[in-house]
Amino acid sequence: MDSPRLGRLLNPHLAELEEYAPIEPFEVLSARLGIPAERIVKLDANENPYGPLPAVTEALARYSHFHIYPDPRQSALCEALGAFIGVPASHIVAGHGADELLDYLCRLFLAPGDAAINTPPTFGMYSFDAKLAGAKVVDVPRRDDFSVDIKAVEAAVEAHRAKLVFLTSPNNPSGHWLTDRALERVLALPAVVVLDEAYVEFADPPSRAARVLDHDNLVVLRTFSKAAGIAGLRLGYGVFPPWLMQALLKFKQPYNVNVAASVAGLASLRSARRIEAVVRKIKAERTRLYGLLDALPGIQAVPASQGNFILCRILGRDARGLKLALEHNGILVRHYDKPGLEGCIRISVGRPEHTDALIGALRDLFGALAPDAPGS
Numbered sequence: 001m002d003s004p005r006l007g008r009l010l011n012p013h014l015a016e017l018e019e020y021a022p023i024e025p026f027e028v029l030s031a032r033l034g035i036p037a038e039r040i041v042k043l044d045a046n047e048n049p050y051g052p053l054p055a056v057t058e059a060l061a062r063y064s065h066f067h068i069y070p071d072p073r074q075s076a077l078c079e080a081l082g083a084f085i086g087v088p089a090s091h092i093v094a095g096h097g098a099d100e101l102l103d104y105l106c107r108l109f110l111a112p113g114d115a116a117i118n119t120p121p122t123f124g125m126y127s128f129d130a131k132l133a134g135a136k137v138v139d140v141p142r143r144d145d146f147s148v149d150i151k152a153v154e155a156a157v158e159a160h161r162a163k164l165v166f167l168t169s170p171n172n173p174s175g176h177w178l179t180d181r182a183l184e185r186v187l188a189l190p191a192v193v194v195l196d197e198a199y200v201e202f203a204d205p206p207s208r209a210a211r212v213l214d215h216d217n218l219v220v221l222r223t224f225s226k227a228a229g230i231a232g233l234r235l236g237y238g239v240f241p242p243w244l245m246q247a248l249l250k251f252k253q254p255y256n257v258n259v260a261a262s263v264a265g266l267a268s269l270r271s272a273r274r275i276e277a278v279v280r281k282i283k284a285e286r287t288r289l290y291g292l293l294d295a296l297p298g299i300q301a302v303p304a305s306q307g308n309f310i311l312c313r314i315l316g317r318d319a320r321g322l323k324l325a326l327e328h329n330g331i332l333v334r335h336y337d338k339p340g341l342e343g344c345i346r347i348s349v350g351r352p353e354h355t356d357a358l359i360g361a362l363r364d365l366f367g368a369l370a371p372d373a374p375g376s
Contacts, residue, residue, distance in 0.1 A: 011134065013112055013131070013134040016131075018128075018131075023044055023045040023334075026040070026042065029042075029332065033327065033328075033330060035330045039330050040330045040331075040332065041330060041331040041332065041350065041354045041357050041358060042332050042348075042350075043331065043332055043333050043347050043348040043349075043350050043354060043358065044332040044333050044334045044346075044348065045231075045334070045348065046172070046199070046226060046307065046308055046309050046346075046348045047225075047226075047229070047231050047348065048225075048226060048227065048228070048229030048231070048278070048282070048308070049282075049348075049349075049350040049351045049354060050229055050278050050281070050282075050351070051229045052228065052229045052230050052264065052268070053228075053229070053267070053268065053271050053274050053275065053278075055267050055268075055270065055271045055274070056228075056230065056264045056267045056268055056271070058267075059263050059264065059266070059267035060260060060263055060264060060267075063259070063260075063263045065259065066259060066260070068259070069255055070255050070257060070258060070259045070262060071262070072254035072255055073249075074094040074257050074262055075089075076262070076266060077094050077237075077257070077262050077265050077266055078092045078093075078094060078237075080265075080266055080269045080270075081094070081237055081265075081269065084269050084272060085207065085209045085210070085222075085239070086209075086210055087209055087210055087212065087213065087239050090242070090245065091212060091213070091239050091240055091241070091242070091245065092237055092238070092239055092240075093237065093238050093240060093245070093248055093249070093252065094235065094236070094237045094256075094257045094262075094265075095235075095236045095237060095238065095252075095256060095257065096234045096235075096236075096256050096257055096258075096261075097223065097225065097234040097235065097236045098196065098198060098221040098222065098223045098225075098236030098237070098238070099125055099129075099234075099236070100234075100236070100256060101221055101236060101237075101238045102125055102126065102129050102194070102196075102221065103129050103132070104248060104251060104252055105129075105164065105192075105194060105219065106129040106130050106132065106133040106135065106164070107133050107251075108244075108247060108248065108251060109163045109164055109192060110130055110133040110134070110135035110163060110164065111133070111134065111135070112133075112134030112135070113134070113135070113136060114133075114134075114135045114136065114162075114163050115135065115136045115137075115138050115160035115161060115162040115163065116130040116135050116136070116137055116138070116162055116163065116164040116165070116166065117138050117153055117156050117157060117160075117162045117164065117165040117166065117191070118130070118137050118138065118139050118140070118166050119139075119140050119141070119142055119148050119149075119153065119166070119167065119168075120139050120141060120142065120338070120339065120340060121141075121142065121146070121173065121174065121336070121338055121339070121340040121341045122142075122166070122168050122171055122172065122173075123168055123171075123172045123196065123198075126166035126194075126196075127139075130164070130166075136160070138156050138160050138162060140152045140153050140156050141339065141340060142171075142174075142340060145176075146171060146174035146176045146302070146340075147176060147182075148167065148178060148182055150182050150185050150186065153165065153186060153189075154185070154186075154189060157189045157190070157191050162191050163191055163192060164191060164192050164193075164194060165186055165189065165191050165192070165193045165194065166194050166196070167183070167186065167193060167194065167195050167196070168195075168196040168198070169183075169195060169196070169197060169200070169203075169208075169306075170199045170200070170202070170203050170305070170306035170307040171307075172198065172199065172307060172309070173309065173311050173334070173336065173341070173344075173346040174302055174305070174311050175199075175302070175304065175305025175306050175309060175310065175311060176304065176305075176306070177203060177205055177304075177306045178195075180208075183195070183208065183211075187215050187217060187218055189217075190217075191217065192217050192218075192219060192244075193215075193217055193218050193219070194219045194221065195208060195218065195219065195220045195221070196221045197209065197220055197221060197222045198221070198222065198223045198225070198226055198236075199226055199306065199307035199308060200222065201226065201227035201275075201276075201279050202226070202227070202279060202282065202283060202286075202306060202307050202308045203306035203307070204306065205306075207220070207222070208220060209222065209239045212239045212240065212241055215241070216241045216243060217241070218241065219238055219239070219240055219241075219244070220238065220239045221236065221237075221238045221239075222236065222237055222238070222239075223235070223236040223237075224236065224261075224264070224265055224268060226308060227275055227278070227279050228264075228265075228268040228275055229275075229278070230261070230264050230265075230268065233258075233260060233261040233264050234261060235257065235261040235262075235264065235265050282308050282349050285349050285350070285351070285352060285355060286305065286308065286310065286349045288352070288355060289310060289347070289349060289355050290303075290310060292355065292359045293310065293312060293347075293359075296359070296362055296363065296366060297366055298314065298315050298316050298317055298366050299312050299313070299314060299315070299362070299366075300312065300313040300314075300315055308348060308349045309346050309347060309348045309349060310346070310347050310349070311341075311344055311345075311346050312344065312345050312346070312347060313343055313344055314343050314344070314345060315343075317366075319335055319336075319342075319343045319344060319345055320335050320337065322345065322365065323335035323345055325365050326358070326361055326362075326365070329361045331357060331358055331361050333345045333346065333347050333348075333358075334346040334347075334348075
């Protein structure tokens with residue numbers, strides 16, 4: 001029930017805030033579609049289709065101190081992360097997902113009226129969190145090939161005196177990699193550069209996390225949600241320059257990471273080689289999916305994705321209608337209706353049987369059998 005008398009007490013900038021649209025929960029979708037959960041092919045949220053390793057569930061089952069508050073600094077986890085990525089633990093902060101760290105960064109740097117640079121089409125939480133802090137989000141659209149327009153970013157930082165620049169590599173939803181040359185040019189700007197590496201494990205180039213040691217204006221964010229397959233436990237981490245660590249540790253909630261997430265994260269790091277094997281399977285399936293999509297009429301897969309997903313342009317058919325038709329068949333993909341993504345869907349890479357179900361449904365929906373692609 002609205003209360004006009006009390007509503008005026010809200011921060012005025014929140015009136016213009018556009019709500020972030022998350023993916024519907026799995027059980028809600030199952031009930032709405034009337035399809036058993038085990039029959040749903042979920043390719044809409046870039047989740048790891050293999051889930052956590054057995055070692056993770058076993059570690060959670062053995063843990064016996066859920067009644068004790070977690071370590072406020074997540075020391076053991078940060079030490080293990082430091083060894084894993086080759087950066088001292090003193091540069092690392094764990095978060096309730098990387099989203100929490102994005103929120104912290106926005107609240108640390110942005111006051112109402114300050115500017116942050118966004119490069120759409122990209123992950124929606126950058127603009128959401130910046131606007132939540134009352135900041136002005138300056139959009140610098142990507143080029144038609146989804147590469148970042150670095151010259152335009154440079155001009156926007158100067159014109160708006162922007163404090164933060166949000167970049168993603170690989171980018172979501174296009175999967176494109178930000179080149180070293182492009183990153184170095186942005187790092188030369190008088191702003192803090194937030195580089196989101198949520199999907200870096202699926203990329204062929206390596207992480208740039210260690211570059212934080214050489215750049216006092218670089219922050220790198222990573223997550224356990226994708227490669228480690230524990231999205232539901234919400235565990236991410238950031239690599240920060242020393243001067244920012246001091247402010248961040250004073251600012252963050254002390255018990256922000258729950259003990260279950262910490263236990264799962266540590267178990268995942270101890271099983272890093274097994275996670276790498278799962279990632280190799282997903283990358284191989286990404287290659288197979290590309291071949292099968294290319295053989296279909298009416299679908300143009302955007303090339304060179306370095307993530308665990310493929311962005312597709314739908315030709316000669318309404319993209320939202322196609323998404324809903326697939327949903328009716330129990331196959332979930334992500335549809336976009338934003339500038340730069342008109343007529344697009346994003347397909348997460350699943351298991352081989354998920355790919356087969358998707359391609360079969362697409363062939364039926366397009367009304368023509370495409371020839372088998374290599375590797376099918």
